[in-house]
Amino acid sequence: xxxxxxxxxxxxxxxxxxxxxxxxxxxxxxxxxxxxxxxxxxxxxxxxxxxxxxxxxxxxxxxxxxxxxxxxxxxxxxxxxxxxxxxxxxxxxxxxxxxxxxxxxxxxxxxxxxxxxxxxxxxxxxxxxxxxxxxxxxxxxxxxxxxxxxxxxxxxxxxxxxxxxxxxxxxxxxxxxxxxxxxxxxxxxxxxxxxxxxxxxxxxxxxxxxxxxxxxxxxxxxxxxxxxxxxxxxxxxxxxxxxxxxxxxxxxxxxxxxxxxxxxxxxxxx
Amino acid sequence: xxxxxxxxxxxxxxxxxxxxxxxxxxxxxxxxxxxxxxxxxxxxxxxxxxxxxxxxxxxxxxxxxxxxxxxxxxxxxxxxxxxxxxxxxxxxxxxxxxxxxxxxxxxxxxxxxxxxxxxxxxxxxxxxxxxxxxxxxxxxxxxxxxxxxxxxxxxxxxxxxxxxxxxxxxxxxxxxxxxxxxxxxxxxxxxxxxxxxxxxxxxxxxxxxxxxxxxxxxxxxxxxxxxxxxxxxxxxxxxxxxxxxxxxxxxxxxxxxxxxxxxxxxxxxxxxxxxxxxxxxxxxxxxxxxxxxxxxxxxxxxxxxxxxxxxxxxxxxxxxxxxxxxxxxxxxxxxxxx
Numbered sequence: 082x083x084x085x086x087x088x089x090x091x092x093x094x095x096x097x098x099x100x101x102x103x104x105x106x107x108x109x110x111x112x113x114x115x116x117x118x119x120x121x122x123x124x125x126x127x128x129x130x131x132x133x134x135x136x137x138x139x140x141x142x143x144x145x146x147x148x149x150x151x152x153x154x155x156x157x158x159x160x161x162x163x164x165x166x167x168x169x170x171x172x173x174x175x176x177x178x179x180x181x182x183x184x185x186x187x188x189x190x191x192x193x194x195x196x197x198x199x200x201x202x203x204x205x206x207x208x209x210x211x212x213x214x215x216x217x218x219x220x221x222x223x224x225x226x227x228x229x230x231x232x233x234x235x236x237x238x239x240x241x242x243x244x245x246x247x248x249x250x251x252x253x254x255x256x257x258x259x260x261x262x263x264x265x266x267x268x269x270x271x272x273x274x275x276x277x278x279x280x281x282x283x284x285x286x287x288x289x290x291x292x293x294x295x296x297x298x299x300x301x302x303x304x305x306x307x308x309x310x311x312x313x314x315x316x317x318x319x320x321x322x323x324x325x326x327x328x329x330x331x332x333x334x335x336x337x338x339x340x341x342x343x344x345x346x347x348x349x350x351x
Numbered sequence: 352x353x354x355x356x357x358x359x360x361x362x363x364x365x366x367x368x369x370x371x372x373x374x375x376x377x378x379x380x381x382x383x384x385x386x387x388x389x390x391x392x393x394x395x396x397x398x399x400x401x402x403x404x405x406x407x408x409x410x411x412x413x414x415x416x417x418x419x420x421x422x423x424x425x426x427x428x429x430x431x432x433x434x435x436x437x438x439x440x441x442x443x444x445x446x447x448x449x450x451x452x453x454x455x456x457x458x459x460x461x462x463x464x465x466x467x468x469x470x471x472x473x474x475x476x477x478x479x480x481x482x483x484x485x486x487x488x489x490x491x492x493x494x495x496x497x498x499x500x501x502x503x504x505x506x507x508x509x510x511x512x513x514x515x516x517x518x519x520x521x522x523x524x525x526x527x528x529x530x531x532x533x534x535x536x537x538x539x540x541x542x543x544x545x546x547x548x549x550x551x552x553x554x555x556x557x558x559x560x561x562x563x564x565x566x567x568x569x570x571x572x573x574x575x576x577x578x579x580x581x582x583x584x585x586x587x588x589x590x591x592x593x594x595x596x597x598x599x600x601x602x603x604x605x606x607x608x609x610x611x612x613x614x615x616x617x618x619x620x621x622x623x624x625x626x627x628x629x630x631x632x633x634x635x636x637x638x639x640x641x642x643x644x645x646x647x648x649x650x651x652x653x654x655x656x657x658x659x660x661x662x663x664x665x666x667x668x669x670x671x672x673x674x675x676x677x678x679x680x681x682x683x684x685x686x687x688x689x
Binding site: 119121122123124125126127128129130131132133134135136137138139140141142162163164165166167189192193196197200202203204206207211212213216217220223224227230231233234235237238239 | 372373374375376377379381384388391395398402451453455463464469473474475477478488538539540541542543546547596597598599600602603604605606609646648649650651652653654655657658661662665668669672676679680683684
């Protein structure tokens with residue numbers, strides 16, 4: 082309950098409402114359009130280095146499908162905030178699975194058994210050897226992902242959500258105790274601007290995108306929020322809630338670390 | 352006892368069950384994103400320049416020969432009632448057309464990607480199974496059985512619409528015509544020729560086609576497609592394979608021959624040329640167009656302006672965006688320094 086404002090996005094439906102939904106739909110439409118028209122524009126006149134034209138139906142299909150799988154995997158990788166072993170297995174595994182199944186479906190063995198169903202025989206082996214095909218896939222991926230990346234970075238910088246700010250701040254301050262885990266890479270405060278990257282042990286929240294604040298809660302430590310920070314956080318809450326919080330703060334135990342969150346928070350508040 | 356009961360129900364204290372797995376937590380910080388964008392932008396600009404320069408060096412010559420306009424050399428052939436019409440298309444080259452030169456025929460407004468057209472084929476028949484010679488697949492309708500109820504081999508509309516214009520290229524040297532040799536080997540995909548399409552294993556091949564008829568539009572049966580090369584007959588005929596590979600778009604080109612032999616190993620020298628076309632294929636009913644294309648290739652294939660330009664544009668956009676993000680980041684992170 083140190084940061085009760087973190088519950089607010091859930092209560093106010095901020096993370097999934099009509100606006101977010103339409104933004105998702107718009108991004109989906111944009112990606113689909115890019116994923117069709119980029120291979121269309123490139124392959125319509127392309128030939129292999131041996132002269133045979135690449136503009137046939139099956140090459141086009143393999144190129145578009147591969148570009149799709151790669152774009153979706155990159156998007157998922159961007160969304161994954163916490164890479165455990167399970168995440169790695171599933172993301173890389175799904176890519177590997179796609180290529181395996183594709184090569185299996187285009188193999189000669191299945192064609193000999195079912196010629197009418199598996200008539201894409203040999204397609205992926207020849208298509209994926211062409212540099213033009215990989216250049217097309219790379220182009221489509223970059224066109225789809227770069228706007229998302231830019232938008233997210235700018236949003237993180239200009240309008241960080243409370244959870245983002247807290248995650249950053251936690252990474253900067255070296256937290257003395259370690260809860261059964263190795264903490265690597267948590268540097269001094271001066272490193273904070275570039276973001277300390279390190280491994281951490283998760284606790285508490287199953288498959289959440291944030292680490293969760295189990296440690297903070299269960300450690301029994303109380304942090305004194307400076308009044309400046311409280312004032313900025315109080316933008317949406319009623320004053321009575323802030324008053325009760327202030328009262329709680331005054332009854333805190335002496336054994337506490339004082340964080341001055343204002344140092345890290347205020348440059349972000351614009 | 353009670354303690355044992357408690358410990359029996361307690362879940363395991365492993366990293367997996369207690370959700371303490373080691374994890375990497377990447378963050379979208381400025382130190383990663385902005386240099387990343389710059390690197391991607393510069394890489395794309397580099398690749399774009401390479402692609403664009405390569406594409407500019409490729410030579411392409413296209414000539415439409417449908418014969419729609421009055422002054423077109425093939426106008427006399429566009430009349431559907433003329434049979435076995437031959438027309439001549441003249442062109443000249445200013446400089447050496449570097450080899451190896453690839454000769455394509457192109458069709459426009461021709462929808463090989465139409466679904467009903469595309470599934471009208473029998474792949475079992477085409478892989479040489481004799482049972483399917485006598486009973487072609489249902490999907491081949493209406494090109495499955497002919498009027499006398501005899502099975503059509505190869506069945507289906509894709510096979511039936513085989514392109515049958517033929518071309519001969521002559522160079523005009525000192526007023527005399529000199530034939531430019533064509534090479535028709537290996538113009539189809541290797542897997543098509545060796546795996547997907549197989550002739551039935553009966554020799555002579557003609558006997559395998561007993562009791563069947565050729566497709567209605569064809570002038571010669573499948574086992575006589577190439578009289579000059581006995582190995583190029585039946586379903587593994589290179590032109591047939593090239594045609595059966597469905598095009599994705601209504602405006603497509605298909606490889607016809609290569610020019611790699613004899614005096615023309617290094618390409619087509621500058622001079623006058625005359626292309627003799629046996630005009631058989633009717634396209635004017637559906638407003639289609641026919642053309643011939645000469646082209647040479649590089650490591651990235653034929654002429655492809657779009658790829659080079661797209662890479663250059665995206666690369667520059669990435670660099671511009673990284674500069675914008677740097678300005679935004681600097682401006683908003685250090686408000687006191689303004």
